[in-house]
Amino acid sequence: MNKKHLFINLTAFLTVQLFAVLPLFAGSYTATDISLTPGKNATKLNLNWQTTSSSTRCAVQIAKSGTTLFKNFVPTTKKTASDLTGASYSYCEVEASNLVSDTDYIYRVGDGTNWSAQHPYSTRNPNKFSFFFVSDPQIGASGDTASDGSSWSNTLVTMTDEFSDAAFIMSGGDQVDTATNEDQYTKFFAPAALTSLPIAPAVGNHEGSAVNFNYHYNLPNESSTYGVNSAAGDYYFTYGNALFIVLNMEPTNSLYPSSGGGGGGGPGGPPPDTDKDGVDDGHDYCPNDVGLATNNGCPEGQTGTKPVPPGGGGGGCSDIISDADFEAKLAAKDMTAFVASINQHKAFMQGAIAANPTVKWKVVMWHYSIYSAGNHAADSQVRAIRYYMVDVLDDLKVDLVLMGHDHAFTRTYQMENDNPQKNQTANSNGQIVDPTGTLYITQSSSSGSKYYDLNCKYPADPYFDYVSAGTQLYKPQFSYISVDDSTLSISTYRTDTMQEIDTYSILKN
Numbered sequence: 001m002n003k004k005h006l007f008i009n010l011t012a013f014l015t016v017q018l019f020a021v022l023p024l025f026a027g028s029y030t031a032t033d034i035s036l037t038p039g040k041n042a043t044k045l046n047l048n049w050q051t052t053s054s055s056t057r058c059a060v061q062i063a064k065s066g067t068t069l070f071k072n073f074v075p076t077t078k079k080t081a082s083d084l085t086g087a088s089y090s091y092c093e094v095e096a097s098n099l100v101s102d103t104d105y106i107y108r109v110g111d112g113t114n115w116s117a118q119h120p121y122s123t124r125n126p127n128k129f130s131f132f133f134v135s136d137p138q139i140g141a142s143g144d145t146a147s148d149g150s151s152w153s154n155t156l157v158t159m160t161d162e163f164s165d166a167a168f169i170m171s172g173g174d175q176v177d178t179a180t181n182e183d184q185y186t187k188f189f190a191p192a193a194l195t196s197l198p199i200a201p202a203v204g205n206h207e208g209s210a211v212n213f214n215y216h217y218n219l220p221n222e223s224s225t226y227g228v229n230s231a232a233g234d235y236y237f238t239y240g241n242a243l244f245i246v247l248n249m250e251p252t253n254s255l256y257p258s259s260g261g262g263g264g265g266g267p268g269g270p271p272p273d274t275d276k277d278g279v280d281d282g283h284d285y286c287p288n289d290v291g292l293a294t295n296n297g298c299p300e301g302q303t304g305t306k307p308v309p310p311g312g313g314g315g316g317c318s319d320i321i322s323d324a325d326f327e328a329k330l331a332a333k334d335m336t337a338f339v340a341s342i343n344q345h346k347a348f349m350q351g352a353i354a355a356n357p358t359v360k361w362k363v364v365m366w367h368y369s370i371y372s373a374g375n376h377a378a379d380s381q382v383r384a385i386r387y388y389m390v391d392v393l394d395d396l397k398v399d400l401v402l403m404g405h406d407h408a409f410t411r412t413y414q415m416e417n418d419n420p421q422k423n424q425t426a427n428s429n430g431q432i433v434d435p436t437g438t439l440y441i442t443q444s445s446s447s448g449s450k451y452y453d454l455n456c457k458y459p460a461d462p463y464f465d466y467v468s469a470g471t472q473l474y475k476p477q478f479s480y481i482s483v484d485d486s487t488l489s490i491s492t493y494r495t496d497t498m499q500e501i502d503t504y505s506i507l508k509n
């Protein structure tokens with residue numbers, strides 16, 4: 001060990017010791033579930049926290065690291081509300097602004113007089129930055145909330161140890177398993193990394209329309225018109241030359257007609273949502289979908305009784321109907337409300353792009369993967385979202401779509417008009433140069449609380465011709481995405497070995 005390293009180690013040791021022994025840092029204000037979200041742009045930061053303080057005031061102070069010259073931000077009034085279970089909440093939402101890039105800060109939250117413990121927060125260079133993409137930590141899904149929380153924490157520690165420069169996290173939904181379970185929320189926000197790293201969450205089907213999601217995140221540019229349910233509305237933010245749009249697909253999903261065009265739980269058909277994943281789909285015959293799926297869609301260790309298809313033939317893998325048959329199925333349904341919901345997302349994205357017409361990169365995220373190699377790949381609802389959304393994304397020239405829900409990893413080819421665009425130009429670095437179409441990435445679980453097997457028809461069925469890479473490693477994973485004015489590069493890692501399992505880079509001139 002050289003002297004420099006010795007000095008750094010001693011400094012780190014003394015800092016840890018000082019924090020450990022000085023009550024000065026403990027703070028006199030109780031704030032729990034502190035939640036940072038990207039602000040409207042890189043100069044802003046959104047904060048949310050729960051408090052038992054009797055004060056009605058919410059305030060935030062930030063100082064440059066190494067000083068105590070705290071700067072105040074516009075205070076707000078504490079919000080109080082109750083959730084679907086009748087539990088009452090007091091929570092605060094404050095926006096910090098005029099933050100300088102590439103700067104280490106400390107911050108504290110409070111009521112303007114009493115303050116919480118201090119936490120570090122660092123801004124990054126918005127001209128050349130990176131972010132993480134995680135999905136479906138779904139704290140509580142394994143049945144052991146503490147274990148899921150521990151695995152989630154391990155993922156955050158692993159990824160921030162490896163990549164200490166990320167500006168924020170995009171999370172593809174199902175952060176918790178039970179929409180109204182505050183213990184799960186507390187375990188989700190418990191890792192220290194989340195008091196320093198903003199997280200932009202999509203609403204997942206497990207967070208549904210419960211208000212708890214709304215109490216826990218202070219979302220930037222959140223719509224009160226588009227994609228709205230009691231959990232959230234569509235929202236967006238910019239970071240440098242990139243626009244990030246997050247759509248709440250829950251209202252859309254709930255408008256998919258459950259009857260008309262066949263199915264619906266008749267004799268031989270799957271019973272409605274018996275696995276309680278919020279979707280009436282092809283694996284509802286499983287008792288529940290917790291675990292490692294290995295047997296034609298049922299989790300490992302569960303046999304389930306698969307309905308006998310019309311005309312007999314016995315178990316095995318469900319066939320995936322053709323695009324033409326699926327289109328006929330949609331034509332037999334009243335899709336008016338569903339399409340209206342899709343059009344809301346379209347209007348929201350158009351507005352976000354119109355407000356930021358010069359951005360180089362457009363990234364969109366929602367929960368339900370529409371291009372997956374996993375079990376949900378041919379669910380009617382997600383297929384309907386694909387049917388109506390891809391034209392919109394083509395028209396808006398979206399570069400990258402981030403999704404979850406299937407707890408398995410999928411990277412598509414560049415996609416346009418629902419067709420894989422396989423003839424792209426790669427340079428000597430393997431970068432795809434000025435690609436046509438949009439790239440879609442589906443993240444596996446980032447905590448490992450639940451995995452789905454790859455679809456039993458993948459890769460044999462031509463339905464999956466959109467898949468360039470589809471894997472299920474049954475290990476928590478995350479992606480690290482770096483962005484500058486000309487490149488967007490995505491590398492995906494398994495957290496147990498930090499082995500890179502997929503990489504893809506776009507160069508845009």
Ligand SMILES: [Fe+2]
Binds near residue numbers: 174
């Ligand atoms: Fe989901």
